[in-house]
Amino acid sequence: MPHRMRQNLLLPATPTATQHDPRTHLRHLPPAYSLAQTPYSRDKDFAPQLRYQLELPRKPKLRPCKVIFVGDCAVGKTAIVNRFCYDKFQSNYKATIGVDFELENFSILGHNFGLEMWDTAGQERFKCIAGAYYRNASVIVATYDMAKRESLEAAKKWLSSALNYNTTQKPLIFLVGTKADLLTKEEFVRMERLAGVAAAELQAEYWSVSARSGYKINEFFQRLAALAFETAMQQQLKLLKSTAEEQTTQTPEKSQKFDLRSYFTSRSSKQKSGCAC
């Protein structure tokens, strides 16, 4: 059953439970926003090999995956998280203090998978503490306001800072343009073109969204969760396979030493010493 938890550094957690939610139950790999703007899977579904492995009795358990949202203040980081988790939108701006935390549970190919969403503050004064939350992030979402061109440049800097602190070998990277509802069609097309170039440079997958209208919010989070699941599951399966291989290569050597060499040496020395037992 999906379970959500919102928490601020200064506020206690308020756990809530929700009924079966089709947005968090995934049986197929959701498509990218644009096939031209993703360095990740362009397939229409999870790899058949992964599906097959997940049918086997020995299934790996996955720990919740850490996602961090970075970007300038007021670009709409909190708004996209709130739209997805609570289907709510607030027009009045309330700056994030330090960092907010959400735990969203998904069911992917029948497996439970948790996403820890860390919504960091964009205000300069919190930058020093936000760094501490960047560690071990498996996914980084660099966010910019589509109606503020300068926030795209800033998003690149936020991403580079997050990558400096991050210890995960190769996190998934998304570049997300928010507030798509504020632009005319021409402005939207122009901004997407600029952002597409930036996304390619950053080797990030690109999305344009609007928390106000809900445009592409579910699609974005579903894609993020599915890619994070696929990556984490493949890593776990690889680990299981190499452990199993190590065990099979070690076992025959050990048994040979025990069964043959040590057995016959002890027999012959006993016979020499005249012991009959």
Ligand SMILES: Nc1nc2c(ncn2[C@@H]2O[C@H](COP(=O)(O)OP(=O)(O)OP(=O)(O)O)[C@@H](O)[C@H]2O)c(=O)[nH]1
């Ligand atoms: N029109 C419109 N306004 C939005 C949208 N998303 C966010 N906003 C508004 O932009 C302002 C800032 O949004 P937040 O989500 O608080 O921004 P933030 O990036 O979390 O800001 P910090 O906490 O300071 O880092 C708020 O007034 C929101 O209502 C959107 O999709 N469309």
